Amino acid sequence: MKRIDTHTHPKISKHFAFDPASVTRMVRMARRLGLDGIALTEHFHATGFWSIHEHLERTYPCHGGVFRADGLALIPGAEVNIGEGAHAIVLGEVAELRRLDRAFAQPLSHGYEPALREFLDVTEYFEIARIGAHMFRRGKELGKFPTNDLRRFDALEVNGKDFGTELMLLAQARALGLPIVAGSDAHHWLQIGVRHTLMHTDEIRIRAIVKTIKEGLTGFGTHPYTPLRVKAAKSLKTITKVLRKCYGWRITGGTPRPVISTAGA
Secondary structure, eight states, rough: HHHHEEOSSSSSSSSSSSOOHHHHHHHHHHHHHTOSSEEOOOOOOOOTTTHHHHHHHHSSSSSTTTEETEEEEEEEEEEEEEEETTTEEEEOHHHHHHHHHEEEEEOOTTOOOOOOHHHHHTTTTSSEEEOOTTTTTTTSOGGSHHHHHHHTTTTTEEEHHHHHHHHHHHHHHHHHHHEEEEEBSSSSSGGTSSSEEEEESOOOOOHHHHHHHHOOEEEEEOOOOOOOOHHHHHHHHHHHHHHHHOEEESSSSSSHHHHSOOOTT
């Protein structure tokens, strides 16, 4: 059995530039918690989305479509904005993600938001796992869609930020006949692993991960101090965004650094 956080963000905000050091911090936290892997699922439309995967390709060895960092698996993925107001997680090889990006009327990385049925139709035969994210989050509910559409997902997600909805999610997944996975939805390393997927597989390769999810050989785990870690991470994210907005500090996902103006020098 492998423990994998299937929903993490390498950037504290999708509007910020990507800082490679954020991946290093995420890896350290994941290893400290005893995780076997984390999926890097930044929003497809985030600023410089592809710079994340380009960094992975330059920096870490890749086996079976998965990158390796100090014994931890880094699984390529993305979060897709659905036009009606919902999100989906996709996990797959980088080449498959690039093909997916170009499969719509406009690239997903340029901000295109497909309708749910369009997303499901286009991705039907891609070699990816399609996961319904944060099922009951206000304003982003997947639960508002018809059951016939929801059943086309490969799994539903127990999200690390959505406390008190776990039983509802488990009941919904059972009613739809779908497996469950779990992810922290971390935008800060402190939140990594608060929820994570238990995968009954002997290896962490893309094909094995996709197959395990689709066959329903999954469960979910929770680490201690989950509410405290989520609230702390959310506060740090808010503070960082306020500093950037109010003081013009250049934020890349790590330590805020003031921008030094050279005007008039």
